Each structure stands twice: as structure tokens, then as C-alpha cells.
Amino acid sequence: MAQEITTQDTQDLAAPNGETKRRAVTFMPAVDIFERGETTVIVADMPGVAPDDVDVTLDRQILTLRGKVKPHAPEGYSRLASEYRVGDYVRVFTLSDEIDQNKINAELKNGVLRLELPRSAETQPKKISVKAA
Known part of the structure; x- marks a missing residue:
């Protein structure tokens, strides 16, 4: 599960129909990091993020992962309750x-x-042969 980074970084986001707004929070996605041979693999959970809404940047040695979640409301329905927290990553x-x-x-x-x-x-590590003297 993602950890909430801050609620102070909330922002008003317009709903798709432009009528209502929601408060978005920023989450730190849960990751697994492992190695396979000479490759490090990072796997990050970003539920609700579409491929077009992922931004991976590398500036010098800093790798930043960002994912934006678009608000979703079924057409023709009005929300009565909402327990699921939606936010960006x-x-x-x-x-x-x-x-x-x-x-x-x-x-x-x-x-x-x-x-x-x-x-x-x-x-990558190099093998150094040792000769008998």
C-alpha cells in the first residue's frame, strides 16, 4: 500500500465534467527493488495511473517517478460516499x-x-588473474 507523503500538498482538481472538485493528495508508492544479473529492477505500485500519465525523469543521478491519477466518476451518477482515497504518486x-x-x-x-x-x-566487476611468482 502506498504511504501518504503529505496532505498539505493537496490541490484542487476539476472533475471530468468540470462541475465538482476533489482534493488530491500525494502518495509515495510502495516499491520492491531486486537484482537480476547485472541489472537492478525497481517495481512500483501505482494503481489507477494510465501509461500516458506516468513521468519518469533522470536528472544527473536523481531518478524521479511520478504518476497522475485522473478522477473517475461514472457518467450519470452522483457520488453519495467515498472511502477510496485518490491521489498522485x-x-x-x-x-x-x-x-x-x-x-x-x-x-x-x-x-x-x-x-x-x-x-x-x-x-562491472572484472576478474584479475593472479600469476605465481
């Missing part, structure tokens, strides 16, 4: 200089963002 990581920044791959499927961060060839 933000998560920031500092990458090591071992990551090949030109080969980062990102994919969003079913509300799960998956990033593959391969290590550059120059920073």
Missing part, C-alpha cells in the same frame, strides 16, 4: 554512477511500473 531515488543511464527501460502494466537499470560495462 511521487518517488525519488539517487542512482549510483554504476547505472548505464542510456539503457534504462520503463514499462507500466496493470498499475505496476517496472524499471530496469542495467550497470554500465565499465563498472
